[in-house]
Amino acid sequence: MEYYGRIERGQIAGVSTAVLEALARALQLTEPERSHLFDLARAADGNTLAARPRGRRSPRAAQRQSIQQVLGTIHDGIAVVRDQRQNLLATNQLAKAFYTPVIGDGTGTPNLARFQFLDPASRDFYPDWDLFSEMCVAVMRAEAGRDPHDAELQELVGELSTRSDVFRRLWSAHDVRSHGSGTKRFHHPEVGELVLFYEELMITADPGTVLMVYTAEPGTPTAERLALLASWAAAPTGAAADVDVD
Numbered sequence: 001m002e003y004y005g006r007i008e009r010g011q012i013a014g015v016s017t018a019v020l021e022a023l024a025r026a027l028q029l030t031e032p033e034r035s036h037l038f039d040l041a042r043a044a045d046g047n048t049l050a051a052r053p054r055g056r057r058s059p060r061a062a063q064r065q066s067i068q069q070v071l072g073t074i075h076d077g078i079a080v081v082r083d084q085r086q087n088l089l090a091t092n093q094l095a096k097a098f099y100t101p102v103i104g105d106g107t108g109t110p111n112l113a114r115f116q117f118l119d120p121a122s123r124d125f126y127p128d129w130d131l132f133s134e135m136c137v138a139v140m141r142a143e144a145g146r147d148p149h150d151a152e153l154q155e156l157v158g159e160l161s162t163r164s165d166v167f168r169r170l171w172s173a174h175d176v177r178s179h180g181s182g183t184k185r186f187h188h189p190e191v192g193e194l195v196l197f198y199e200e201l202m203i204t205a206d207p208g209t210v211l212m213v214y215t216a217e218p219g220t221p222t223a224e225r226l227a228l229l230a231s232w233a234a235a236p237t238g239a240a241a242d243v244d245v246d
Contacts, residue, residue, distance in 0.1 A: 067203075070211070071095075075230070078196070078214035081203070084143040085153050086113040086136070089209065094226075097233030098214075101125045101189060113140060113156060117164040127185050127193070137170040138177040145176065147208070179210070190232065191225040 071079050071092040078098045081090040088110040091099065102115045102125075116122050116136050126132040144153055160167040179200040186194045196214040203209045216223040 064205075074213065076215065076226075078212075078226075080212050082112070082210055082212055084147070084150070084208040085111070085156055086140065087111050093233045094230050095214075097190075097229050098186075098188065111156070112136065113160060113167075117160050117167045124187055124189070127187050132184075133166055134170060134175070135177065135179075137167060137173075138175045139179055141171065141174060142176040142178065143208070179212075184214070188225075188229065191229050193222070194225055195220070195222045196226075 067081060067090060071081070071090060074092050075094070078095040079092040080088055080095045080099070082088055088099065088102065091103075096103065099110065101119075101121045102112065103110045113136055116126070116133060122132075123129045140153070140157070144150070144157065147153070157171065161171060179198075181197070181199045183195060183197055186196065188194055194216070196216055198212060198214045201211040201213070203211055216226045
């Protein structure tokens with residue numbers, strides 16, 4: 001029992017894979033929770049992703065021509081490149097218009113977590129604000145487990161913990177989840193309510209970065225509104241935009 005007590009207190013260095021698997025089964029962990037447990041075990045053994053490139057600046061995913069070309073081929077959906085710290089690194093034209101409340105005046109790097117917890121406009125943009133908050137923090141908690149030595153992520157967590165009571169409460173809950181796929185509801189200031197499917201695709205060339213694509217069900221009011229937004233966002237040149245300006 002003492003052995004399992006040490007595991008529960010986070011003292012899991014040297015714990016075997018078999019024991020971790022047994023613990024995951026006993027606790028009926030979800031797949032994201034199971035992955036998080038193994039990430040914490042690797043961190044305790046000093047084997048984390050910290051020593052690997054995780055979307056750093058040499059080169060950045062958003063700066064590669066191939067990424068820009070991929071984004072430029074997506075015309076009917078909202079496509080963005082996001083890193084593990086919730087930074088929006090690049091968008092296609094439709095995403096740039098869609099994320100206007102997040103991007104703002106275009107100065108600095110748009111960050112979904114800062115927008116969620118520090119910008120009052122997020123409560124209008126996200127009708128299901130509480131659900132989005134829980135999801136955002138749980139995804140960040142999972143990322144922190146994969147690379148507990150990520151200084152930029154630690155700084156972001158510290159900033160949000162200081163400035164947002166809601167973030168601090170959710171972070172202390174230690175919930176983890178993956179983004180994956182699903183449906184989300186938004187309220188865009190120009191076209192109104194949008195109910196969108198989303199898929200998250202890992203960019204293997206840049207560990208820690210993902211391609212997020214939002215689409216609408218054909219023939220729905222959302223599809224009509226998204227088409228209107230796409231028409232409004234259409235530009236004569238440049239199919240994709242790098243929104244990270246620092």
